[in-house]
Amino acid sequence: MPFPDSAAPLARALAERGYEEPTAVQAAVLAPEARGRDLLVSARTGSGKTVAFGLAMAEELLNDEGRAIHVATPAVLVVAPTRELALQVKNELTWLYAQTGARIVSCVGGMEPRREASALAAGCQIVVGTPGRLCDHLARGNLNLSALRVVVLDEADEMLDLGFREELETLLQASPETKRSFLFSATIAREIARLAKRYQRDALRIDTIGDNAPHSDIEYRAVLADQTDTTGAIINVLRLVGSPCAMVFCHTREGVRQMQSALLQHGFASVAISGELGQNERSRAIESLRNGQAQVCVATDVAARGIDVPTLGLVIHASLPSNPATLLHRSGRTGRAGRKGVCVLVTTPARRRQADRLFQAAGVEVTWSAAPTPDAIRAADVERLLADPVLVSKPPSDQIALIERLVTERTPEQLAAALIGLWNSRLPEAARIRAIAPGAPSPRERAPATARRDNADGPPTRRRAEQRDGSGSWFRLSVGRADRADPKWLVPLLCRLGGVTKPDIGAIRIAPTYTLVEIASDKADRFASCASATDDDEIKIEPAQAPSDNEAPPARGRSPGKKPVYKGGGKGRGDRPAGPSSRKRR
Template structure:
């Protein structure tokens, strides 16, 4: 399949833009059986869907003519879930239909309504807008739908998720019955199919990827971290990959605000996107990303919908998505239009099972790895520096003059060392993370405290308890850094850690117990809901728990974090 069957103006625009062959979804909508029919299309985010429906509309709008007639009432209506996506669609259709003389206008929330009314009054061939704003224009009479030949619903699943069903139904009910209806969606849940049955006629269903097939251009990695190491892990991931563009997803506005401030403080060129920003602030942030003044975008799910950023090679899930569908939507920001992308899930130890279940539901095979270490990041920095120096090309004469002067004053080794130092000073410093390897546990985790005497310095201790245990997937690998961070102590000042079903007990030397308690009061209960309190004097370990041994007909758990199966508590000395 090629672009040869398209009107000349459209084919020439594609050639000028460097399009040689259609993507799979573009090829499908150009087939003879799709001509002049309603389409129900499911395709990956970033697969060229915008250009695909632009191509599908070409014959509907142009027929056999080379150019469109003067603009009057709109001939096509494109409905998108967000302002950013609508404006992006407008830009795409502008160049695609430029040689055909098309006038493409946008009507989106947050913009001047009166200006949009004047623009519509001057005539338009294609109108792109968000559901709420388009409905407003319909009710005011500034959008006249009587001559519409086609309506496109872009990212229909997201529009339903955002609560636009009533707006969509009112808009579609106002359009001519003989119109074409093209519905594009990353997924086709039941509400989408219901909507399609009501408003489409004999729709051709197109799916360019199987429902059980993950995005082939995205490499997934799940990184296990201690709960308190989240920000440090994000810093190290950003530094290790050094992607041209990165998007970090948080669950809340507060999370976005906090992480954005932390990254800016460390020297990252980052912007934030959340629902509390004004339209002017959002536009400024997006423009900074597009012209590469910023390379990192911290966003909530809703704020990031419909955003297509240049060279976005990395997506980081700072907080796990709610479900597999959200995982796919987030991850689909990278790996677009044939480019490769990397998706990182940061998984605190207590949430590993939830993450594994979500990955299975999304049919994603993620590689479980440890977070990048300082040594690994510095090794990558060295590789990138050597590569950048080798690709500098021929030096200008004025640069050679300066180089000769430097060589007269310093040795080549000293100059090279200065270059490296300057290069490193521009980069945010990587962070030290607690070891998260599968066999670590803070040194001697797993030894039974009753089988050996106390180690030096722990002859006189105070016992404390936490309100989590084996049932919460408690493990010394993440409990230890949590205690250090909350209590302002080092890992060498924590004695035995004993994990039971519903609680965990640990000991602190009596000499620093007062300082530890004072630090706990200052830090307060952490975001993960872990409460820490001292045990009454004389209280230490509860009686050893005994459980019946599993018989041949019972499932015997293996490899449970925090200790062996059967009730024998884990210990650390």
């Protein structure tokens, strides 16, 4: 069934985005029996729910010519549980209604409330926001719901789980009884049914999946890892699957920090999302995933809903989800809109029985295996190289002459070696395809424990730091001892903001009001470029002269030129610095 052309601007927007046939939930809300009625909808994550309610509310929002009606106060209110989901909904509705002239305003925590108030005062047809911020604007008189025609509660079950019942009831009671209401939820639990019974009138029940049904487009796997090296197993899973974009879920913020630090150290371009980050940092992290600057996002469950990255083909559970719903919502970041995805749970033998019960409760069929071996990773690298479209695509006409010259002047072996070299450059630095050679070490192929203890040279990161003679480039940070500056949080911060890895960081000298950091000379330009792009609410980083012997002694008594070893922070927010950046985050 094609999309109806009753709202021509919306139909054109859908066609430009490549939509040809409506999904099950979109077809259901467009059916004749749904016209003009309240809707109670259960549909899985990634099934096109945003487009579905965007189409369903069009008859209340557009005139006969497909243009947005002129209103003095908002006509549509969309409520979402998290900032990320609310902003994603706004982005989806923006392209869908781009040709209608509708104005859309977002009201979410972490943003400047005065700007939102100004945008509301300027007039808009659609408001998208989170419950707390919307109620705040309502209480201050910035948000007028008296003429509301449609209210949408997206992920209503999540909002109730997060304790937003009172806020939802406040918003619903402030809107007219004649409005249409759409409740979208992954499941219609008892609390959702009560909310619908109280605030909806003769709602049409639409169930496109059945309660908590798993995604058919996701392949579920489980990996048994050694208790002492689950991080190594996760790194090998990332290498084996080779998705252009992946998410790794951890239970705690500290787990996120440690996991991202390990990924950065092994050459993965990664970002982190957790509740302690400011909105600017979280938005920038998501955008870096979408534009390909980052390959891996490490996150707590704050990101389990609301993030839609088209290239995200792999989700890894570094910690066991607390319940089946969390498993499905985390996994639902991949396998969206008809695309295939892989979900991998990494756990230990001691927790296998608990994991099996979780999969059974979620109705998921899973394949168990050991952690990926170096040979398996090497074989996967070779197959990906041989299957790359560049080997079968027709060369552009303006490159024919160069190709003929290369074929004439170079041997097949030289050309193949060059191709492998270019392919290697796309892989994480610590995981490149030199593993093609028989017996070559993989990124996580580790020597026996006894051999590691007998290695007098120490780990690679320390050897590299000790070989440095102090000739690296120096940078000045706008935090010091007065801001509780400490290498245990400065090192991962520098890796994230400066686009470097731990071995690239040399001496750290902490003064009362500033800190001097040494960066390897070959990475200094990249570090300066990345650091210059930080926002105003983050630590300021700028080039500096090498310190004198009596200026800013080495952190914790370390001798000059020695790289501080980051061993992870303490537990909880109390171990974060009290400097400018962290005060903004709190």
